[in-house]
Amino acid sequence: MAVKKKDDQNQVNASPTKRFFVEMLTRDIELDDAILDLLDNCLDGAVRTNGKNPPKNPEKPYAGYWAEITMDAEHFCIKDNCGGIPLDIAKEYAFRFGRKDNKRDQELNTVGVYGIGMKRAIFKMGTDCWVRSHHADGSFGVNIDKDWITGDDKWDLEMDRKAQVPADQGVSLEITNLLPQIQNYFHPKKGNFAEVIKKKIRLHYAYIIKKGFTVKVNDKKVEPNDFQTLIANDLKKENVIAPYLYEAEADGVNVKLVMGMYERFPSQSELDDYEEGKRAKETAGWTVVCNDRVVVANDTSHLTGWGESGVPTYHSQYVMLSGLVEFVSNDASRLPVTTTKRGVDLNSALYADVKNIMRDALKHFTSFTNNWKTQTDERASMQTQTRAIDIRDAAQSVPADKWQEVRKGLKGKRFIPDLPRPIEEKTHARISFSRHKDEVQLVANLLCDPGTNPKPSEVGEAAFEWALREAKE
Ligand SMILES: Nc1ncnc2c1ncn2[C@@H]1O[C@H](COP(=O)(O)OP(=O)(O)O)[C@@H](O)[C@H]1O
Ligand SMILES: [Mg+2]
DSSP: OOOOOTTOTTOOOOOOOHHHHHHHHHHTOOHHHHHHHHHHHHHHHHHHHHHHSOOSOTTSTTTTOEEEEEEOSSOEEEEEOSOOOOHHHIIIIITSSSOSOTTTTTTSOOOOOSSOHHHHHHHHHEEEEEEEEEETTEEEEEEEOHHHHHOOSOOOOOEETTSOOOSSSEEEEEEEEEOHHHHHHHSTTTTOHHHHHHHHHHHHTHHHHHTTOEEEETTEEOOOOOOEEEEESOTTSSSOOOOEEEEEEETTEEEEEEEEESSSOOOHHHHHHHHTTSSOOSSOEEEEEETTEEEEEEEOSGGGTTTSTTOOOOOGGGTTEEEEEEEEOSOGGGSOBOTTSSSBOTTOHHHHHHHHHHHHHHHHHHHHHHHTOSOOHHHHHHHHTEEEEEGGGHHHHSOGGGOEEOOSTTOOEEEOOOOOOOHHHHHOOOOOOOOOHHHHHHHHHHHSOTTOOOOHHHHHHHHHHHHHHHHHO
16 A cells, blocks of 8 residues: 655655545445355355365265354354465455455356455444454454554554464354444344345355255254246157256356246236235246356346347236346356346346347247136146256256257357147137228228227228128028
8 A cells, every 4th residue: 555655745645545445335235245245255265175175076065064144233243164264365365455366266166356345244234343264274363443444544454363263164254343223233123134134045045055055044044945947747748848948158157047937827816916916926037146146036127138129028927937047157257247246247248148048038938928828727737747846957857959059149059948839829820911001991891880990900800700701601
């Protein structure tokens, strides 16, 4: 940090004040996102440890790792067994604002990029913090307190090599002197934020928990949300329910997409409940996952292609449609996530390309839904021939020869399901043609009731009905 030298008359002081950092950094982040940032750090720690000792079971790479959050009106604490902070990282980087070296973690699927998450989360919650780390390299504790935050002259922090540290290799971060508003949020009876954060973790960490990670909030284990999709029992049959699938590898990022039915069509009374807001659409829409973290959950807006370029706007009749897009890269900066890591980056060219596919999948399934709007026996029977599978197993369930190569955009391959159509569609044909308006009016005058002002399609229908009667006689 440039410090103004007293004897140099021509030098201006351009160093930032700490207050500026503390206020600016914490202004645009929500409390839940700040806490999830801390959890991301635990997980990044586990990913790094796994980088050194590959996990025994690749299906459950986070088995054995845990993070425990406790909070009340007096304190916030997050503790993990994910390996701890290496001494050199602690000295040179972990406590600084911002990352100097973007080459770090080059071969690892971590999500930290900007080097601010930990500091931002601390200042969001309180003015006193102890970070204690037990790493194979050595142990230390660092205390950030109010005096450090308000004092401007010194940015360095003391490292206490004799501090008490967690028994397992890992980190504990404890914040006290909570800000007044935070005290209320964390109070079990007032804000009850523990419940809010549990819900967030259930969703955003669903993947990670399924892959073996354990998260506890106030001593209670967090259970992950389910992601499922319906698939026909017998995929060899034609016109059966199956998800739309897409896979590609672009610019160091692996992309996987699944769109399908989360569950059967809603009944009329369920639909009424959705429309009146009595039931929430908890599983509808798109979920976007970047390096195992859910960054967007159950979105039904333009962000994920709804209501644009020929895709209908979300409506409760589409409540059972649910899709998942997964991005994986060992270079976190290539992932289409926003700086808070809890949103997709709409400036990403990669995301724009994938969104074209998302819209295509949506069109496929919304028109399928529209075909089956009415509650018929045929619809009921079609649904009984399906089962729900984990959405991540969908791609393996479809035989390789059913996929097609994609030549445009990101290329890759996809499987477009040949979805069932109601019998009526198979037995009926659509007639459409255009004629001069004057002629349409003439036919209307002849066949339709005077003064009803029929639409051209109604005139056409009346003409067909007339011709049909003639034909039958
Ligand atoms: N729980 C943790 N386990 C291991 N390392 C951690 C942990 N928390 C923080 N760190 C270290 O501190 C660094 C700074 O964290 P942070 O401010 O969130 O920035 P970023 O995650 O973007 O690098 C991390 O890169 C990591 O090396
Ligand atoms: Mg981080």
